[in-house]
Amino acid sequence: MTSITAKWTVEDYHQMIAAGILRDRKVELLKGEIVVMSPEGVPHAYCSHEAGEYLSELLGNRAKVRQAKPITLPNDSEPEPDLAIVQPLGRDYREHHPYVENIFWVIEYSNTSLEKDLETKSKIYAEAGIQEYWVVNLKKLHIVVFREPLDGDYSTKFTLTSGTIQPIAFDDVSVLVERIINK
Secondary structure, three states: OOOOOOOOOHHHHHHHHHHOOOOOOOEEEEOOEEEEOOOOOHHHHHHHHHHHHHHHHHHHHHOEEEEOOOOOEOOOEEOOOOEEEEOOOHHHHHOOOOOHHHEEEEEEEEOOOHHHHHHHHHHHHHHHOOOEEEEEEOOOOEEEEEEEEEOOEEEEEEEEOOOEEOOHHHOOOOEEHHHHHOO
């Protein structure tokens, strides 16, 4: 006997949410699978919130920094990154979550979910075409930067512990690494 694994579409997922089936569950849709999200610890909550505030101040009205809100991707995924830096489309987001073309870059803060964020999510984001993805390792206090999606993976990956970084979408903006990792 062979087993069949059911995959969910974003539309299926939205219907389950609307019907209240996923009520009181902290989940996200990753490549057609409904995945339980790790609980957010104190350092995670603090660091992601502070970084979100910092990026909002730094980018002003050029972008919106959405904290722990869904983004809709074409590969049957609707993850909830800790920070999604998106186009400031105002009321458009009342009708839909940001799509790939609305996303400048995403950031995940990792403590217990490090493997999922570095492996699974990096591939999902690359496959979808998100140009830049940062993973903040809360244990080692560094940022792993992924850039240039190519064939379902990122062709560039490097680690920062200090200094500044210029996001691809805003090469005139210098982001202080220390303000993102909150050393």
